[in-house]
Amino acid sequence: MPLLSITGLSKNFGGLTALSGLDMSLEDGEMVGLIGPNGAGKTTVFNLVSGFYQPSAGRIVLDGRPTSGLRPHQIAALGVARTFQNIRLWYEMSVLDNIRVAQHYRMGYGLLDVFRRTARYRRSERRIDAIAHELLEAMDLSQYAHERPKNLPYGLQRLVEIARAMSMRPRLLLLDEPAAGLSSADVDHLIDLVRRIHDEFHVTIWMIEHQMKVVMSLCSRIKVIDLGSSIAEGSPERIQCDPAVIKAYLGDETL
Ligand SMILES: Nc1ncnc2c1ncn2[C@@H]1O[C@H](COP(=O)(O)OP(=O)(O)OP(=O)(O)O)[C@@H](O)[C@H]1O
Numbered sequence: 001m002p003l004l005s006i007t008g009l010s011k012n013f014g015g016l017t018a019l020s021g022l023d024m025s026l027e028d029g030e031m032v033g034l035i036g037p038n039g040a041g042k043t044t045v046f047n048l049v050s051g052f053y054q055p056s057a058g059r060i061v062l063d064g065r066p067t068s069g070l071r072p073h074q075i076a077a078l079g080v081a082r083t084f085q086n087i088r089l090w091y092e093m094s095v096l097d098n099i100r101v102a103q104h105y106r107m108g109y110g111l112l113d114v115f116r117r118t119a120r121y122r123r124s125e126r127r128i129d130a131i132a133h134e135l136l137e138a139m140d141l142s143q144y145a146h147e148r149p150k151n152l153p154y155g156l157q158r159l160v161e162i163a164r165a166m167s168m169r170p171r172l173l174l175l176d177e178p179a180a181g182l183s184s185a186d187v188d189h190l191i192d193l194v195r196r197i198h199d200e201f202h203v204t205i206w207m208i209e210h211q212m213k214v215v216m217s218l219c220s221r222i223k224v225i226d227l228g229s230s231i232a233e234g235s236p237e238r239i240q241c242d243p244a245v246i247k248a249y250l251g252d253e254t255l
Contacts, residue, residue, distance in 0.1 A: 001063070001064055002025040002026060002027050002028075003026050003027060003028045003030075003062070003063055003171060003172060003204050004024075004025060004026040004049065004060070004061070004062055004063075004172055004204070004206070005024075005025045005059075005060075005061040006022055006023060006024040006025065006045075006049070006058065006059070006060050006061075007023050007058055007059045007061075008021050008022070008023065008057060008058035008059065009021070009022040009023075009024075009045070009048060009055055009057070009058035009059070009060065010022070010055060010056045010057040010058050010228075011041075011044050011048060011053060011055060011056050011228075012056045017228050018041045018044045018228055019041040019044050019045060019048070019225075019228045019229075020228040020229050021057075021058070021229065022041075022045065022058070022225065022228075022229070022230055023230065024045075024223055024230070024233075026172070026204055026206055027204075028171070028204055029202060029204055030204055030205075030220060030221065031194075031198050031204070031205040031207070031218055031219050031220060032205070032206050032207075032219055032220070032221045032222065032223065033206075033207055033208075033209060033215040033218075033219035033221070033222040033223065033236075034046075034206060034207065034208045034222075034223050034225070035208070035209065035210070035212075035215060035222060035223075035224050035225075035239075036224055036225040036226050036231075036248065037226060037248055037249060039227075040225045040226050040227065040228070040248075041225055041227075041228040042176075042208045042225065043085060043176060043208065044228075045225075046082060046174045046176055046206075046208065048060065049067075049075075049080065049172075049174060049206075050072055050075055050076075050080055050082050050174060051067065051070050051071055051072040051074065051075040051080075052072055054068075054069070055068070062075070062078055062079070062080065062172070063078070063079070063171070065078065076168060076170075079168075079169075079170050079171035079172060080170055080171070080172045080174065081165035081166065081168045081170035081172075081173050081174070082165060082173070082174035082175070082176065083158075083161045083162055083165050083174070083175050083176055083178060084161070084176055085176045085177045085180060085208075087154075087157050087158060087161050088161070089149045089157060089160060089161055089164070090149075091148060091149050091150040092148060092150075093148065093149075094145065094146050094147065094148060095136070095141060095144050095145055095146070095147055095148070095149060095152070095160050095163075096132055096133075096136070096145040096146060098149065098160060098164050099131075099132040099135060099136065099160075099163055099164050099167045100128050100129065100132050100167075102164045102165070102167045102168055103128045103131065103132075103167050103168060131167055131169070132167060133145075135163045135166055135167055136163060138163075138196065138197060138200055138201075139159050139162065139163045139166075139193055139196075139197070140159075140193070141156070141159060141160060141163060144156060144160075154181055154182070155182050155183065155186035155189070155190075158178060158179075158181075158182065158186075158190065159190070159193060162175065162178065162193070162194070162197070166197055166201065166203070169201075170203060171203065171204060172203070172204045172205075172206065173197075173203050173204070173205045173206075174205075174206050174207075175194070175205060175206070175207040175208070175209070176207075176208050177208055177209055177210060178190055178194065178207060178209065178214070179209055179210075179211045179214045180210070187211060187213065187214060190214070191213075191214055191217050191218060194207075194214075194218055195218060198218075205218075207219070215236065216236045216240075219236060220235065220236075221233065221234065221235060222234065222235070222236055222239045224239060224242070224244075224245050224248070226244075226248040231244045231245065231248055232244050232245050
């Protein structure tokens with residue numbers, strides 16, 4: 001059974017069809033790309049999968065369970081974490097606290113536990129700290145644990161956002177343009193780190209990315225959409241010479 005199965009997924013905004021009849025599935029452990037020209041509907045797909053939008057039609061099934069009607073926090077609890085095209089962090093908190101706070105839904109204690117500082121509360125807090133430090137280490141961020149994200153260079157903020165998403169121990173990680181705005185050295189570092197977290201944490205990854213170097217180096221399979229519909233799917237080598245893909249990108253030098 002696929003980890004994620006999407007059938008006939010559509011989304012309309014008033015008269016605008018942002019997505020139309022998308023089919024897609026991801027097997028456990030895969031790293032897959034989602035590409036397409038600007039406005040193709042890529043972020044809409046991620047907003048639907050993560051519960052930020054409800055579909056106009058179609059079905060999303062996560063590990064055998066339909067997600068229709070579920071709110072974003074309920075989908076997160078089922079194991080879907082994401083990053084955003086425009087970085088979203090708590091800029092006044094430390095990097096460490098950003099990563100700790102993201103785990104709150106997994107804490108398994110109530111307000112009374114917090115006030116009484118029960119054994120359950122202390123156990124959960126220790127576990128949260130351990131996970132946060134493990135991730136900071138895995139992503140070479142330990143030395144920034146007590147910095148505020150707003151004082152870090154943009155490339156590091158992107159990594160903190162990925163670490164925060166990973167702290168939820170997701171089964172499926174959705175990365176929305178992780179390389180946007182990064183220098184070429186930062187892009188190489190990002191490629192290494194994404195590969196490392198994929199291998200180390202056995203997480204399934206679906207990424208939207210305009211920088212073909214990132215998608216081509218990391219993804220074993222790529223889905224291409226244009227104007228809300230699927231136009232191709234296959235290995236990076238196949239996608240690069242697919243006539244429909246070349247036509248969609250004609251004039252776009254990024255491919
Ligand atoms: N909340 C919304 N309300 C109205 N229209 C929307 C909304 N979200 C997206 N759209 C429209 O849906 C279409 C697809 O947008 P989407 O952001 O999914 O594209 P994208 O492929 O992610 O583009 P980009 O690569 O530029 O980020 C666009 O025409 C966009 O303007």
